[in-house]
Amino acid sequence: MEKKIFIGAAWPYVNGDLHIGHLAGYLIPCDIFSRFSRLCGYETLMVSGTDCHGTPITLEADKKGVKPQDIVNEYTPKIHYLIKLYDISFDIFTATLTENHHKITQEFFLRLLKNGYIIKQKTLQYYSPLENKFLPDRYVEGKCSFCGAEGQRADQCEKCGRVLEPGQLINPLSNLTKKPVILKETDHYFLDYSKLQDKIERYVRENKHWKYWVYEETISWLKEGLKPRPITRDLDWGVKIPDQEIPETLRLEGSENKRFYVWFDAVIGYFSASVEWANKNNRDWREFWQNENCYHYYFMGKDNLIFHTIFWPGQIIGQEMNLNLPYFPCVNQFLFLEGQKFSKSRGIIIDSIEIGEKYGIDEVRFYISSILPENKDSDFKWKEFEQKINGELVDNLGNFIQRVLIFYRDKLDNRLLNKEIDNEIKNKIENTYFKVRKKLERCEMISSLKMIFELIKEGNKYLEKNEPWKKEKKDSEKIIFNSLLVIVNLSYLLNPFLPHFSKNLRKMINLEEINYQIGKDQFKINFEEIEKIKIADYQPLFRKIKL
RNA sequence: CGCGGGGUGGUGGAGUAGGACCACGCGGGUCUCAUAAGCCCGAGACGCCGGUGCAAAUCCGGCCCCCGCAACCA
Helix, strand or coil, X not given: CCCEEEEEECCCECCCCCEHHHHHHHHHHHHHHHHHHHHXXXXXXXXXXXXXXXXXXXXXXXXXXXXXXXHHHHHHHHHHHHHHHCCCCCCEEEECCCHHHHHHHXXXXXXXXXXXXXXXXXXEEEEECCCCEECCHHHEEEEECCCCCCCEECCEXXXXXXXXXCCCEEEEEECCCCCECEEEEEEEEEECHHHCHHHHHHHHHCCCCCXXXXXXXXXXXXXXXCCCEECEEECCCCCECXXXXXXXXXXXXXXXXXXECHHHHHHHHHHHHHHHHHHHCCCCCHHHHCCCCEEEEEEEEHHHHHHHHHHHHHHHHHHCCCCCCCCEEEEECCEEECCECCECCXXXXXXXXXXXXXXXXXXXXXXXXXXXXXXXXXXECHHHHHHHHHHHHHHXXXXXXXXXXXXXXXXXXXXCCCCCCCHHHHHHHHHHHHHHHHHHHCCCHHHHHHHXXXXXXXXXXXXXXXXXXXXXHHHHHHHHHHHHHHHHHHHHHCCCCCHHHHHHHHHHCCCCCCCCCCCCCCCCCXXXXXXXXXXXXXXXXXXXXXX
């Protein structure tokens, strides 16, 4: 049976513009991986969408005095534009607002309920008598009962760092109305992870190929022991609880004012988006979700780690439907800007759309790819951005291509009679494919890119060593033939990283755009296309940038 | 002492006991097919303190710093 790849990229909240941290954290890595997978000939399904629920959205709405829906409407088009701009190869990019998603989330819940993984539990929550509703922790502030700091949020004191439980705030106020709030009992569903602990643990221990720190972090959570985790909260924005389908004795008190917790519904989006894709394309979601030859890759930032290595696998296992579990969670650390955390309020931010439009998509993709926070936090530096683009993209790659193509066109009249393969070059290209494939299978993007640039360097050395400009025509043809071999293969090797470059280069040398044909492995040395190379109008592929 | 991950030239990485390596950047030289590009040479580093070893970036102990779990946030 044919190997398939499923790719789930984290779902961005629609409560603000996306900055380059989002690009580095999951959008660019997942796109590199998806293009690589497609080049290898695997049928690939890549899904994501906007996460429209949760307190980040309602907070933003309350701050602006509008409805959550207005916030969603404001930011959704911008995110869609960004994805199109950077050519992120999603097969579907949907939203958690869809009817399909709400229905499937409810079905997930009902199956967990039926299978005995859901329990009801009462907890104490802050309640505003004035507004007649429960308030999430982030809406309540007061004095910390440990250190006495004023104006602290109900979940944690910033001053002393202590995590606060309900009731540990003195004189709690609603930060919407600034009126007092009280503690009141409230009824919620919990997903009882203690019942899933053994199965999750067995699953995790079978996956020692994860990044070391991802595996260790997950194991440390398991060692502490999993506890029931609330899946509903008192909020009027989100997926409703399907009361009609719940036996009366199991219903929640006041459930019409409760919604599923955003962590619970957001990850189900990976599945619901797949179903939506299947329906729209007349396909069967089981090909990707109930298929032992389908490997599931997920891309996210480290704050999402545990949701993808424990909570989401638990939700899947609890379905008891034999659904595919995550095979490789590609977790990235964080990207900083000149040593500081991104912060909208302090103006430490680079808007993904602005930088792409100003300096070029592949330019940004290239720099970000070379500094991805794969195993530890990394830093975006403007100076380095300029240096890397000018030094590597332009001087190394762009110039190599230009010196070969111009020579081929002007000195050899777009024709080669001597097509003798130089084994040294052939081996270097084959070796690069081999090593890059190994690396990309493990989502090691930085070192893959580095290896490809080593090949380009070899190309420049090859020209320097053989000096075609000093040779007789027959000899210089051989040198240029082998240099063109490098160039054609760069259009494949670099395709996952720099799709526009790959497309533009191929167009310029009279080759058709790469077609990701299912079942055909194109991630290997290609000799045939050199015959077809003709250069009419030469245009430099990269230009130096100046900040 | 809450738990987990991390700290190697200016920058980013490789290296789990025996010559500290690679890329970019920097300094110098050189070719001229090419986008003042290319190629060659050079300088420059193991967070701090202590321990074990013939020998420590690597093993052990203590400390400091950064990040996540857990703020506007991937």
